[in-house]
Amino acid sequence: MVYIRADRMDLSQKSYHGTNPMNLIPKIMRERIFNSLYWKERCFGLNDADVVDRAAEITHIGGTYGHTNTATPFICLALKLLRSPNRETLIAFIDQTHFKYLRALGAFVFRLIAPSADIYNYLEPLLIDLRKLRMRNQEGEFYLSFLDSFVDELLTETHVLGVPMPTLVQRHVLEAAGTLRPRDYPLYGEEEEEAERASATGAGALAQGD
């Protein structure tokens, strides 16, 4: 007999990118999340407000790690939010500045489900958030990153935390179509030479963290 557990997949959910939003996390990772202690113990029957409490407690950002592919609390909460994603809630998570990990969580889930123009509009302002984040890579090692670096990864990389990102329409295409205004860089007044020096010394690469 086939039955669906209420806490797992919400089949009445409207689809995003042509699929149930929970499918945006790949199958193997999803199974590891469903099997993780954190999911079973702390994520049962959470609503969006409870997710805030959980996100305020988390200490690092990561996908799954180690040879057992253990799920981090961060990815568990992301999957929880994907069960019935609410745009307004995610925007509220992104807009608040008090909990940096909640902000990162909101940005991650928003990147997965929102249309391209919204992603640029709501995530690019986070590029000025320079707070430190503790990240965990696939080997289980912790490293230091920053909220702006994480958001930049969301905007540029094809995979973040081992999760494939839905295709993002390139910025210049949206600008040409008139849907998006050109980005105003906070440091636009600064000389280009300095930008060149920054990339020449590899400061950007170092700051990426890993």
Place this chain on the structure above:
Amino acid sequence: SLAASFAETVVDDTDAPGDEEEAYAAWRLRELARMKRDLDQQQQRERDQAEKLRRSTLTDEQILAENRRDPELADRFPTKPQRMA
């Protein structure tokens, strides 16, 4: 929990009030690197567009001659596939 306290000992993620200038300086470098990357990509797109326009004015023979000189060009600016006669 134990795992959480372990994480805290490995990497310090506290944004201490005294570190603002240092944190800003590091962010500034990251932001400048991003800005440069975006500018470079934009300039590359413009160069490619100009090159595409230039090649569109050439004859087939001239394009083939150019491609023979620089085989990479054929990949970067593919010509329209020819219809079979």
